[in-house]
Amino acid sequence: KAGVTQTPRYLIKTRGQQVTLSCSPISGHRSVSWYQQTPGQGLQFLFEYFSETQRNKGNFPGRFSGRQFSNSRSEMNVSTLELGDSALYLCASSPGITPTEAFFGQGTRLTVV
Amino acid sequence: AQKITQTQPGMFVQEKEAVTLDCTYDTSDPSYGLFWYKQPSSGEMIFLIYQGSYDQQNATEGRYSLNFQKARKSANLVISASQLGDSAMYFCAMRPMNSGYSTLTFGKGTMLLVSP
Numbered sequence: 001k002a003g004v005t006q007t008p009r010y011l012i013k014t015r016g017q018q019v020t021l022s023c024s025p026i027s028g029h030r031s032v033s034w035y036q037q038t039p040g041q042g043l044q045f046l047f048e049y050f051s052e053t054q055r056n057k058g059n060f061p062g063r064f065s066g067r068q069f070s071n072s073r074s075e076m077n078v079s080t081l082e083l084g085d086s087a088l089y090l091c092a093s094s095p096g097i098t099p100t101e102a103f104f105g106q107g108t109r110l111t112v113v
Numbered sequence: 114a115q116k117i118t119q120t121q122p123g124m125f126v127q128e129k130e131a132v133t134l135d136c137t138y139d140t141s142d143p144s145y146g147l148f149w150y151k152q153p154s155s156g157e158m159i160f161l162i163y164q165g166s167y168d169q170q171n172a173t174e175g176r177y178s179l180n181f182q183k184a185r186k187s188a189n190l191v192i193s194a195s196q197l198g199d200s201a202m203y204f205c206a207m208r209p210m211n212s213g214y215s216t217l218t219f220g221k222g223t224m225l226l227v228s229p
Contacts, residue, residue: 035219
């Protein structure tokens with residue numbers, strides 16, 4: 001059974017640019033959550049998608065957005081990048097119905113210069 | 114709102130010894146789940162163990178066990194027979210069970226270093 005796949009693993013972007021990150025959950029899992037991890041703030045919840053609908057959102061500006069496709073794959077987009085957006089972005093996959101499982105991908109490390 | 118507190122920024126243990134990583138939590142949800150994750154330097158969050166708030170027995174997974182004390186709101190991770198490969202950051206997390214969300218709230222983490 002394949003795990004959670006995040007692409008790309010590493011990204012370097014310039015301030016003001018936009019970026020799209022991708023997450024493919026475990027087969028059969030319908031919930032995808034995104035988290036931002038920084039040394040200063042730790043792990044912070046961005047948003048969660050379940051069956052193509054956003055069902056929860058963290059306290060992040062509107063520059064951060066996401067979506068989920070019918071095959072449960074999810075993308076998150078950050079527009080007008082700022083230096084403070086440099087972080088490890090982690091995606092978690094859950095069945096969505098029995099929340100006793102949450103498996104993460106390897107993350108995408110974004111550096112904004 | 115939920116809150117996870119991990120008071121140990123770093124822990125040292127010798128190989129083959131047992132170690133306990135502390136985690137306390139606060140929540141108003143009557144039903145919740147508690148998780149522990151390991152994050153090596155590569156960045157991936159590796160699921161270790163899960164405990165439901167209504168589970169009567171403490172969870173165990175191989176060398177990992179969760180010492181769940183509901184009245185004290187603590188969910189400490191016990192690693193028996195530490196190995197060099199256990200050196201990593203460890204995060205305690207929780208989520209409500211009846212909210213319809215799968216959102217996890219994390220603690221700040223504990224860095225564990227295992228020495229030979």
